[in-house]
Amino acid sequence: MAVNRAAPAATGAHDPAGLLAAHEAIARELAAQGDWRRAYEHLGSALELARAGASCSHPQIPEQYQLEVERLRRERAQARHESLTDALTATYNRRYLDRRLGELRAPSVALVDIDLFKHINDRFGHQVGDQVLQRVVALLQQTLPPDAFCARYGGEEFVLVAPGAGPAAAVALAERARARVAGFPWTHVRPGLSVTVSVGVAPFSGTSERLDDPQKQLAEADALLYAAKRAGRNLVAHRERGLVRFLPTLRTHATRPCP
Structure with missing residues (x-):
């Protein structure tokens, strides 16, 4: 499924919750398609928005964004490792x-x-x-x-x-x-x-x-x-x-x- 790259920009700048949701949704779709780099970028943007919101009005940074970034980082590292490793012998390829x-x-x-x-x-x-x-x-x-x-x-x-x-x-x-x-x-x-x-x-x-x-x-x-x-x-x-x-x-x- 094609990803709507304009989704974050289309959300009002005065709606930080909407921006967070849009970035997270796009990151999930990109990750499902194997585009780890762009998915990571969107999750990073979501985390920055969450931190900015916390400094202004929220008492705590939403932990799920940090967890998502870490999970995606691990999955990306695993995919990269598998692309450089021989499946049968587990040595480099x-x-x-x-x-x-x-x-x-x-x-x-x-x-x-x-x-x-x-x-x-x-x-x-x-x-x-x-x-x-x-x-x-x-x-x-x-x-x-x-x-x-x-x-x-x-x-x-x-x-x-x-x-x-x-x-x-x-x-x-x-x-x-x-x-x-x-x-x-x-x-x-x-x-x-x-x-x-x-x-x-x-x-x-x-x-x-x-x-x-x-x-x-x-x-x-x-x-x-x-x-x-x-x-x-x-x-x-x-x-x-x-x-x-x-x-x-x-x-x-x-x-x-x-x-």
Whole structure:
């Protein structure tokens, strides 16, 4: 239903009770339509009118207006949180990732992919697959420093973002995440279940250079992730002096030239 934006102005200036009612009614309709910003503005106007009336002739500010403002503020904050959070895993989503990468100065990123996830779904069912996704996120988050975060990149891929982490710290963080997933007792979730992840790390070099396009850093992490997949999975891949290296160290072939 369309909102009559002129309703407050149409009410006489000498009728503060009418103005209050008009602002409140419009705020409710806007909130019902999901227009939180304008609804909040109207409730704020109602609260200011109530305060002005209290100073002139009313012994007490109507409490319902303050309560409505607070309720709408909470609902707006909740809606904003949900728009930036993945519903299944409760971690951040791609929208939040893209926004934060645009704000941070070349943080270290690690792209994490669950190995053979389609096989897990096919063998154990999608319900177990969902449990695996949720548990992997919980394990990844346990390895993060306070200023880092995890976001679901899509499907069974996740991105770990560590602001200020240099190459050694970024690789160590990724290896802790890999080892934690590999060491979890997955048979407690379902007998016969085994889960590992492969990781590609694109660290901040520590120089004054800045990546103008954060997607380039994600593309680098993606290329290294697939190097880890090709090398046998359950590995962390990173670059060192122009070579792709793996953790844990591969027995047969520890380095590869840059592709």
